[in-house]
Amino acid sequence: MTARQHDKLLILGAGPAGIGCAYTLAESGYAPRLIEKEREVGGLCRTLDYHGYLFDIGGHRFLTKSKEVNRLWSKVMGSDMLRVSRLSRIYYKKKFYNYPLSFFNTFWNFGLIEGLLCVASYFWCKLFKPGDELTFEGWITNHFGKRLYEIFFKTYTEKVWAVPCRDISANWAKQRIRGLSLKVAIQNAVMGMKGNRPKTLADNFLYPRKGPGEFYHRMQAVIEAKGGQFLFGHEAVKIHHQNDKIVSVEVEKCGNGRPEIAGLDYLFSSLPLPVLVQRLCPAPPAHVIAAAKKMHFRNFMIVNVILDKEQVFPDQWIYVHSPEVKLGRIQNYKNWSPSMVMDLRKTSLGLEYFCDVDDELWGMNDIDLIHRAISELEKIGIVSRSHLIDGFVVRQSDVYPVYSLDYQENIQVLKDYLKMFSNLQTMGRAGLFRYDNSDHALLTGIYAAKNYLGDGPLDLWQVNTDENYLEA
Ligand SMILES: Cc1cc2nc3c(=O)[nH]c(=O)nc-3n(C[C@H](O)[C@H](O)[C@H](O)COP(=O)(O)OP(=O)(O)OC[C@H]3O[C@@H](n4cnc5c(N)ncnc54)[C@H](O)[C@@H]3O)c2cc1C
Structure with a gap:
């Protein structure tokens, strides 16, 4: 082991960016430590197991133009990566439009x-x-x-x-x-x-047999086997710096509040960019904080239901454009992979809503939400409430970076400020405040690790700026 391989490397977030970074470091003989506030890996790409039915945080296609990412997906998943023929339609004013x-x-x-x-x-x-x-x-x-x-x-x-x-x-x-x-x-x-052809129109895509979470769990196993460590259920609450270097991170057990100090030599962060900046101690200058406060995310809520009905619709997902319901998109998981359901005679749907914290929907209790979502499905003629067996709700913050008219100026202010830290890289979708997909997030994590390893310089801010990568 080289002297540098003893460096204390801390990674905030075990989503695609954090995992891509940790995996690349671990492959080069380093043993990073990951802090993750959820109870498992995957971030927005995790897959939840609810009584034997598997649910994504919204459906996640594996689709990329990066050879590096493609190689990694096939190395890790082998024959457990399915190729799925895409079927998705738009529902608008009582009609289904093929999409593409x-x-x-x-x-x-x-x-x-x-x-x-x-x-x-x-x-x-x-x-x-x-x-x-x-x-x-x-x-x-x-x-x-x-x-x-x-x-x-x-x-x-x-x-x-x-x-x-x-x-x-x-x-x-x-x-x-x-x-x-x-x-x-x-x-x-x-x-x-x-x-x-543009990727939005791609007529097939890859998908792990048991959902995207399976890929990230396999990556976790490799990282752990090489000495990497995961601290789940812990949130990074303060990031201390001194003389233009990050020196430690204050970490709290979620729901318990007792802080622990994690010392470090180098920090990789996939925290939302404005959150990272506002958790720095001492605080950045006022104009930087002001820019961070102008940057917002939309939240995402998914009402997952299990229905006593074998066939609901043949699509993997349907975009609901009709203004008479708040529902945005419907996922039908067994059409992604039959292994997502425990019993093929049943159907599991994910009903997606886009919210802010002060929205009526976000604050509703889960039972009311499930009934509200089912009544919206009934209204557009997809299922009747008598089919409902069970359900649960997932609320997810900081999901969609809002591209307000001044968002690029605000990013620039934060970017210029963060340049002073020689041992910090920000990466990932929220970390770069870019509407990126998981392949891009994974790649930014890999690039951040390569920069640290001296295989760069690679510009994380340029990932997904010149590719034809799309999703409506
Ligand atoms: C509905 C939906 C559908 C999508 N569909 C697709 C798709 O089809 N294909 C595709 O490739 N991509 C898709 N994406 C995008 C994909 O989910 C993201 O690009 C990807 O997850 C971003 O990875 P990340 O690591 O940057 O961030 P995240 O996945 O958000 O991971 C960040 C991690 O950091 C953790 N964290 C945050 N703050 C703290 C803290 N203070 N302390 C400790 N941990 C913290 C979070 O819990 C999270 O686990 C979709 C996203 C959504 C919302």
């Missing part, structure tokens, strides 16, 4: 008049560009036309973000639906697409 859009299904649902109006609106907007290109609303209107914007983007996007689309930065559209246009969608529908 299929020309004939869409126009059949629209009818001739609405179909022609959409085409006319598309050409008018293409020609006169009436939208403000800096906003989500303007960007989509200019690229798809006002009518298609209202049907396929407005209601769902406003459910996710709870702010008018004119207050959301166009960067969100550019990042999430880059490469997709009406022309591409029609090409896809009529002729099929070859080669460099």
Whole structure:
């Protein structure tokens, strides 16, 4: 063992970024310590076992353009990685639209008049560009036309973000639906697409037989076998620094509150970026704190139910655009992998809601929430409440970084400030305040470890800025 391999390496968070980082360090002979406030690995990619039924925190496709990530997935999962043919539709005003859009299904649902109006609106907007290109609303209107914007983007996007689309930065559209246009969608529908198709439209994806959590548990086993340690159920509450170095982290057992000091030589953090900055002691200058306070996340809540019904719908998930219900998306887990359910005669669904902490829904008790969610399913004609056997609710904070119009300026202020610490890297989705998927988060963790190991410099902020990676 080299002298440096005795360094005390601390990783905050055991989600994809933390695990990617720990795995890379462990493979190079280091023994990192991970602090995780949940009771298991995986972060937003963990899989929960409820009476033998497995639930994701929302369905998680394994889809990447990174060869490194692909190699790792297949090395760890081997034949337990399934290839799943995608089926997902949009539910809007009592109709199901194929997604990716299929020309004939869409126009059949629209009818001739609405179909022609959409085409006319598309050409008018293409020609006169009436939208403000800096906003989500303007960007989509200019690229798809006002009518298609209202049907396929407005209601769902406003459910996710709870702010008018004119207050959301166009960067969100550019990042999430880059490469997709009406022309591409029609090409896809009529002729099929070859080669460099955007990932949103990918018609198949990988998925671990027992959900994404299985991948992270296997990674955990490798890390532990090489000397890495996990401290679950503990939250990092204060991060102490001195002379431009992080020197220790104050860690509290969740629900118990007795602090423990963890000394360190190097810190890798996947804490949400504004949280990391606000937990630094001594506190950063006022302008840095002010910028951090302007950065917000949307929360996510999933109502998981088990139903006494064999077939509910054939899709892996359905986007619910209809404004008459708050429900945003429905996951049907046995259509991801049959091993997600204990009894194939039953169905387990995840009913997804996007919330803030002060929303009525977020504060409701679990039983009322389950009944509310089932009544929304009944309202849109998916199931009847008589099928409900059991259910539980998961509330998840700091999930969707809000791309407000000034978010990039705020990130820059925090980034500039954090540069002074020579032994700190921030990584992962919330850690970089980027709407990234798990492959990107994993990669930022791997890159952070490589930077530490001297295999860099690799710019974590550039991961997922020039790829065609999408999810609507
Ligand atoms: C509904 C939904 C669907 C998604 N679908 C997909 C998909 O299909 N495919 C895909 O690739 N990605 C998908 N994603 C994105 C994916 O979940 C994230 O990109 C990924 O989990 C980010 O990994 P991370 O390690 O950066 O963060 P996280 O997964 O959030 O992990 C961070 C960890 O840090 C811990 N933590 C936070 N604060 C503290 C603290 N103070 N002390 C100790 N621990 C702390 C958290 O508990 C968490 O475990 C989806 C996300 C959501 C919400």
